[in-house]
Amino acid sequence: MIYLDTVASYPLLPEVKQSLSEAFDSLYANSASSHLLGEQVWDEINKVREQLADEIGAYPSEIIFTSGATESNNIAFKSLLLGGEISKDKKHIVTTQIEHKCVFAICDYLESLGYEITYVKPNKDGIINVDSITKAIRADTALVSVMHVNNELGTINPISDIGQACFDAGVLFHSDAAQSFKKVSIDIDDLNVDVMSFSAHKIGGPKGIGAIYIRDLRKRHLMPVIHGAGQEDGLRGGTVAAPLIAGFGKAIEVFPKYYKEFTLKNVKHYLLELLSEHKVPYEINGKATNLPSCISLTLPSTDTSLLIREYENYYCLAQGSACSSKEIEASHVLTALGLTREKAERTLRLSFPLDLKFSDLDKLVAAIKKATQ
Numbered sequence: 147m148i149y150l151d152t153v154a155s156y157p158l159l160p161e162v163k164q165s166l167s168e169a170f171d172s173l174y175a176n177s178a179s180s181h182l183l184g185e186q187v188w189d190e191i192n193k194v195r196e197q198l199a200d201e202i203g204a205y206p207s208e209i210i211f212t213s214g215a216t217e218s219n220n221i222a223f224k225s226l227l228l229g230g231e232i233s234k235d236k237k238h239i240v241t242t243q244i245e246h247k248c249v250f251a252i253c254d255y256l257e258s259l260g261y262e263i264t265y266v267k268p269n270k271d272g273i274i275n276v277d278s279i280t281k282a283i284r285a286d287t288a289l290v291s292v293m294h295v296n297n298e299l300g301t302i303n304p305i306s307d308i309g310q311a312c313f314d315a316g317v318l319f320h321s322d323a324a325q326s327f328k329k330v331s332i333d334i335d336d337l338n339v340d341v342m343s344f345s346a347h348k349i350g351g352p353k354g355i356g357a358i359y360i361r362d363l364r365k366r367h368l369m370p371v372i373h374g375a376g377q378e379d380g381l382r383g384g385t386v387a388a389p390l391i392a393g394f395g396k397a398i399e400v401f402p403k404y405y406k407e408f409t410l411k412n413v414k415h416y417l418l419e420l421l422s423e424h425k426v427p428y429e430i431n432g433k434a435t436n437l438p439s440c441i442s443l444t445l446p447s448t449d450t451s452l453l454i455r456e457y458e459n460y461y462c463l464a465q466g467s468a469c470s471s472k473e474i475e476a477s478h479v480l481t482a483l484g485l486t487r488e489k490a491e492r493t494l495r496l497s498f499p500l501d502l503k504f505s506d507l508d509k510l511v512a513a514i515k516k517a518t519q
């Protein structure tokens with residue numbers, strides 16, 4: 147089986163698997179316990195907290211471990227807006243039409259509480275322009291949220307400029323970095339972000355663990371997303387998942403080496419050359435700067451449904467984001483770019499595993515050719 151859906155989740159890296167296995171054996175105590183084993187677990191958790199903080203230029207006290215980017219995004223919106231951090235008169239949020247679906251669900255909930263949401267449109271290349279954000283900010287804007295890298299197009303948004311615009315307007319700025327972390331360089335000061343979301347399974351770590359960075363966390367009035375016994379600065383109750391955090395730390399350490407080797411292979415170039423050689427018409431969605439590991443391709447003359455059906459035992463292929471690929475509706479990202487429903491249905495989101503072989507792409511293109519008129 148050739149897995150072409152790493153944007154949805156990467157397979158566990160071997161070093162991470164090893165570290166998880168060791169951590170499940172050794173880090174079984176509760177980090178809140180005051181005995182020796184509990185303290186050891188507490189120390190291990192805080193080592194990874196420091197590691198993540200160092201990676202992004204933050205203080206360890208500004209990092210909270212969560213179950214993943216969905217939860218981090220929930221904290222970013224709900225804990226900040228409902229916790230008394232921002233004046234209750236400010237009930238306007240700016241986000242974009244191409245965010246992960248969890249952001250839309252959070253915004254729907256906030257709308258039910260009286261918030262008003264502006265969904266900014268991307269440009270034709272799938273990028274969120276700083277001007278469009280500046281125009282959307284109002285006197286009553288409480289929060290701006292723009293993802294760093296889009297999970298269907300692999301496009302990289304100008305986060306630093308958007309962050310600067312938010313800073314100038316005195317508005318808090320959150321960015322979802324689930325797809326960018328360890329693939330694009332992140333320094334929270336350079337990027338001018340106040341809040342950022344992370345996920346381990348997008349870099350070969352375990353599922354069920356992630357983090358959120360909140361600038362000056364301890365000085366803020368935040369509503370807990372899970373009320374509990376005070377863990378994670380009282381923001382996120384529940385026994386802290388030490389073994390998963392150890393696995394997250396290992397993924398942060400080893401993923402870049404694999405990703406660098408993968409990037410050097412330039413598989414996207416190889417794939418596009420091959421499609422041209424086989425005279426398969428294609429259009430790339432999101433043409434500006436994007437990740438080497440992901441491409442959104444519309445194949446107007448290819449019966450993509452037939453391709454996916456016929457080859458389901460050979461390839462894991464995605465048409466939109468994982469959360470929507472089982473739904474019939476066209477991807478919201480593609481429709482935001484102006485693609486017709488028919489074109490959106492003829493689009494593949496290919497995201498490559500780190501050990502992809504060129505021969506895998508030879509076979510894929512042969513299959514695409516067969517499904518092309």
Ligand SMILES: Cc1ncc(COP(=O)(O)O)c(C=O)c1O
Nearest residue numbers: 214215216246297322324325345
């Ligand atoms: C941009 C983006 N945000 C959030 C998520 C959700 O991440 P998690 O699975 O860690 O909750 C994903 C992954 O599906 C994503 O791609």
